[in-house]
Amino acid sequence: MGFWKFLTGSMELSLLLLLVLAPLCALTAQDRAHKPGHVSVVILGGTGDLARKYLWQGFFELYINQINSGHSFSFYGGGLSPVNKSTPILFEVIKALKCSKDVSQERCAILREQFLRISKYKQLKTLEEYKDLSKSIEKQLKQEGMKEAGRLFYLSVPAFAYAEIADRINSSCRPPNGAWLRVVLEKPFGHDFKSAQVLATQLGSSLKDEEMYRIDHYLGKQVVANILQFRMQNKKHLDPLWNKHFIERVEIVLKETLDVKGRIAFYDEYGVIRDVLQNHLTEVLTLLTMKLPRDLSDSQEVLTNKLHIFTSLLPLSRNQAVTGQYQNYQQEVREELNKTTGFVTATPTFAAVLAHIDETRYEDMPILMMSGKQLDERVGYARVLFKDNVFCLQNQNSVHCKPKQIIFYFGHGSLNYPAILVSKNLFKPDVVDSEWKEVTEHKDKDVTVLGLPISDYYVQTPILEKEAYTELISHIFAGRRNSFVSTENLLASWDFWSPLLTSITDTFPRIYPGGADNKDMLDIFLKGRDLSYVNEVVIISQDHMSGQNPNNFQVMQGKFRNDEMVSGWTEGLIEKLASDIEEAAEKAILESGVFHLALSGGASPLALFHRLVLHHFAFPWGGTHIWMVDERCVPLNDMESNFRSLHDHLLQHVKIPYYNLHPMPVQLNQRLCVEDDRGTWLYQEEIRKFVNASSFHFVLLGVGFDGHTASLFPGVKPEDHGESLVVFTESPSKPHQRMSLTFNALNRAQKVAILMLGKYKHEAVTQLSRVKGETSQWPVTWVKPDGGSLVWYMDYEALLG
Ligand SMILES: *[C@@H]1O[C@H](CO)[C@@H](O)[C@H](O)[C@H]1NC(C)=O
Ligand SMILES: *[C@@H]1O[C@H](CO)[C@@H](O)[C@H](O)[C@H]1NC(C)=O
Numbered sequence: 001m002g003f004w005k006f007l008t009g010s011m012e013l014s015l016l017l018l019l020v021l022a023p024l025c026a027l028t029a030q031d032r033a034h035k036p037g038h039v040s041v042v043i044l045g046g047t048g049d050l051a052r053k054y055l056w057q058g059f060f061e062l063y064i065n066q067i068n069s070g071h072s073f074s075f076y077g078g079g080l081s082p083v084n085k086s087t088p089i090l091f092e093v094i095k096a097l098k099c100s101k102d103v104s105q106e107r108c109a110i111l112r113e114q115f116l117r118i119s120k121y122k123q124l125k126t127l128e129e130y131k132d133l134s135k136s137i138e139k140q141l142k143q144e145g146m147k148e149a150g151r152l153f154y155l156s157v158p159a160f161a162y163a164e165i166a167d168r169i170n171s172s173c174r175p176p177n178g179a180w181l182r183v184v185l186e187k188p189f190g191h192d193f194k195s196a197q198v199l200a201t202q203l204g205s206s207l208k209d210e211e212m213y214r215i216d217h218y219l220g221k222q223v224v225a226n227i228l229q230f231r232m233q234n235k236k237h238l239d240p241l242w243n244k245h246f247i248e249r250v251e252i253v254l255k256e257t258l259d260v261k262g263r264i265a266f267y268d269e270y271g272v273i274r275d276v277l278q279n280h281l282t283e284v285l286t287l288l289t290m291k292l293p294r295d296l297s298d299s300q301e302v303l304t305n306k307l308h309i310f311t312s313l314l315p316l317s318r319n320q321a322v323t324g325q326y327q328n329y330q331q332e333v334r335e336e337l338n339k340t341t342g343f344v345t346a347t348p349t350f351a352a353v354l355a356h357i358d359e360t361r362y363e364d365m366p367i368l369m370m371s372g373k374q375l376d377e378r379v380g381y382a383r384v385l386f387k388d389n390v391f392c393l394q395n396q397n398s399v400h401c402k403p404k405q406i407i408f409y410f411g412h413g414s415l416n417y418p419a420i421l422v423s424k425n426l427f428k429p430d431v432v433d434s435e436w437k438e439v440t441e442h443k444d445k446d447v448t449v450l451g452l453p454i455s456d457y458y459v460q461t462p463i464l465e466k467e468a469y470t471e472l473i474s475h476i477f478a479g480r481r482n483s484f485v486s487t488e489n490l491l492a493s494w495d496f497w498s499p500l501l502t503s504i505t506d507t508f509p510r511i512y513p514g515g516a517d518n519k520d521m522l523d524i525f526l527k528g529r530d531l532s533y534v535n536e537v538v539i540i541s542q543d544h545m546s547g548q549n550p551n552n553f554q555v556m557q558g559k560f561r562n563d564e565m566v567s568g569w570t571e572g573l574i575e576k577l578a579s580d581i582e583e584a585a586e587k588a589i590l591e592s593g594v595f596h597l598a599l600s601g602g603a604s605p606l607a608l609f610h611r612l613v614l615h616h617f618a619f620p621w622g623g624t625h626i627w628m629v630d631e632r633c634v635p636l637n638d639m640e641s642n643f644r645s646l647h648d649h650l651l652q653h654v655k656i657p658y659y660n661l662h663p664m665p666v667q668l669n670q671r672l673c674v675e676d677d678r679g680t681w682l683y684q685e686e687i688r689k690f691v692n693a694s695s696f697h698f699v700l701l702g703v704g705f706d707g708h709t710a711s712l713f714p715g716v717k718p719e720d721h722g723e724s725l726v727v728f729t730e731s732p733s734k735p736h737q738r739m740s741l742t743f744n745a746l747n748r749a750q751k752v753a754i755l756m757l758g759k760y761k762h763e764a765v766t767q768l769s770r771v772k773g774e775t776s777q778w779p780v781t782w783v784k785p786d787g788g789s790l791v792w793y794m795d796y797e798a799l800l801g
């Protein structure tokens with residue numbers, strides 16, 4: 001090092017030389033592993049989706065690239081189905097393989113023919129069949145007088161099969177000394193820390209750590225694979241900037257438009273955090289923040305530095321994550337998993353998580369990771385947004401007033417090709433390597449990337465776009481272990497994610513409609529170390545789940561508009577409400593000898609009345625006074641009357657003294673709701689006389705589509721009614737005239753329950769969840785018991801639609 005410094009007098013150049021020399025040094029190590037010889041490749045799950053789409057193509061390109069290397073190859077597609085069934089499928093796949101643009105059609109056809117000749121399908125089900133595979137490899141080597149270089153097993157099979165296959169490989173397919181064994185594994189690598197550890201231990205008994213290649217295909221994406229290279233190459237620009245003083249925040253984002261139909265059996269067990277954040281996005285995070293190795297080709301140093309970031313990540317708390325679920329997901333799960341309507345899943349299909357690194361350099365620097373299905377666009381990127389310390393007095397369009405950012409653009413989205421973009425007000429970056437080029441001419445000049453027109457960036461892109469799998473397959477062959485996930489890194493990642501995953505299992509994700517309709521529903525607000533949705537909507541958590549549900553109905557508790565919420569399937573929810581009322585009744589009677597219950601009309605409470613009648617025989621009706629929340633101005637025996645409905649569905653079935661009933665006096669002097677008859681005053685006096693401090697023990701309310709509650713319709717304000725407890729109101733629908741308790745009366749209550757049932761209430765629930773504070777457009781928002789509690793009772797149809 002001293003010598004170089006002396007020679008060049010410049011640190012940068014010495015670094016450059018180091019880079020040039022590094023691959024040379026690495027060659028010696030790789031040489032040893034790559035003495036020309038025969039390589040056997042076995043793709044288990046060889047006719048499966050992944051193999052058909054990417055793996056055979058990747059291995060074909062490997063074969064072409066190695067054609068003059070002195071290596072020879074044989075390829076096996078392995079699987080459970082018999083040879084005569086899968087062979088034709090495999091041949092179809094191979095016949096469709098493509099060559100890169102620099103290979104002529106004729107040559108490609110010849111190469112494909114050669115590749116076909118050295119490929120075959122093999123049934124690999126029993127131990128015997130594995131032994132047989134090994135024997136035929138040995139036989140072939142002997143016949144052709146070749147030396148064995150290595151064996152590569154690609155496990156493109158469900159994870160539960162890994163341990164057994166690894167065991168069979170170890171016991172019957174190990175190559176002789178001097179040849180390498182590489183076993184490639186696809187995620188999922190466990191479900192949490194524990195299961196990942198169990199799997200790692202199982203695999204560890206059959207395979208050495210250096211024999212395992214865990215694929216994270218993100219690490220094969222060209223832009224991701226070049227993050228470290230870019231940081232290294234532009235060290236002189238980045239070193240002073242790459243810290244908490246200059247970086248505003250880091251965003252690592254994978255947005256998808258697809259749903260998960262077809263893979264729900266897998267997805268519902270995992271969800272977006274396990275599927276994307278724990279692996280892909282976390283890998284990107286480590287590449288962006290890890291200490292640069294002295295030598296990029298030193299796998300060990302890269303892995304060690306990566307691991308160091310994991311140990312510096314601050315533990316995630318519940319307040320550092322928000323989750324969502326697209327609206328149709330419940331239905332898709334029920335259909336695909338053949339579940340009844342009673343089934344509900346809380347698996348998130350969207351998540352945003354805020355991470356922090358406990359290092360002086362990155363202290364308090366927000367790192368936002370987010371991913372979701374059914375979002376408005378398909379795009380993946382990591383953006384490093386720098387702080388804006390510029391005050392622009394006049395020319396807001398001048399270049400130093402624009403956002404300063406570096407974007408690692410993985411693909412899709414508005415740009416639609418992989419690229420690294422550096423905004424021009426930062427610095428002009430060096431191109432990462434000879435396989436990359438600078439883009440100066442833009443096909444689409446109007447395209448903007450994360451807020452800046454493309455012309456405001458220095459852009460570089462790979463000369464040839466390569467499929468991630470093709471790239472990784474060549475890395476496996478070259479033994480480049482730092483493109484893969486080591487056991488230590490895997491466990492460290494699970495160690496980081498598992499506590500959060502546990503803490504949100506009982507949280508119901510925010511439901512979002514999907515696509516462009518999501519609008520601002522999933523916008524996120526960073527607040528210190530915490531994060532939340534910008535718009536408050538439905539968030540249910542089971543934090544304070546009562547647990548003592550006599551009928552074992554599934555009921556969840558949580559928050560809605562900052563108040564308590566209880567939700568469940570209709571029957572369970574109604575039972576919960578009935579029990580809560582009974583509990584309140586018993587408590588009130590114990591304390592004061594009476595229970596004052598105010599009930600509303602409408603269809604929703606009918607199910608509650610039936611439940612009370614048929615299941616709550618011990619309800620203390622004798623001490624209960626029944627009051628009306630509102631009444632229509634019709635005779636009490638009219639079918640439209642709330643009291644009539646209450647009588648028919650509840651009162652006639654229970655033993656309640658008639659002098660405990662308090663219908664609203666809407667009919668006086670043979671006329672309906674005339675001010676002069678002072679019906680409202682009479683009812684108010686009745687309340688004052690019977691109810692201590694005019695404070696009902698329990699009030700049951702509903703909410704209309706338009707947000708009305710009791711008979712308080714949009715446009716009303718609490719102060720309209722002064723101190724009155726009872727008023728006449730006008731309904732937009734017939735019969736127009738109503739008598740109603742006022743907000744003043746409702747808010748004196750000790751407990752208020754708002755009941756919302758059925759799909760057609762979902763829109764009102766969604767709207768209400770977005771309304772902040774109180775508004776006359778949504779009268780129910782004025783219901784806020786002064787000293788009492790408010791609980792929303794919503795069934796899943798109302799809540800989830
Ligand atoms: C495959 O071979 C088995 C017997 O060896 C036979 O029963 C079966 O019908 C064959 N299947 C096909 C698709 O040819
Ligand atoms: C592989 O199998 C052998 C016995 O066949 C056993 O001794 C060894 O521990 C196994 N695991 C590894 C990593 O070699």
Ligand SMILES: *[C@@H]1O[C@H](CO)[C@@H](O)[C@H](O)[C@H]1NC(C)=O
Nearest residue numbers: 334335336337338339340341
């Ligand atoms: C769905 O479940 C029901 C009841 O368990 C069963 O009878 C039916 O066959 C199942 N259908 C499918 C397609 O699995």
Ligand SMILES: *[C@@H]1O[C@H](CO)[C@@H](O)[C@H](O)[C@H]1NC(C)=O
Nearest residue numbers: 591592593691692693694695
């Ligand atoms: C009536 O209400 C007051 C407070 O409003 C309370 O202190 C008192 O105990 C209540 N009386 C009865 C009998 O419940």
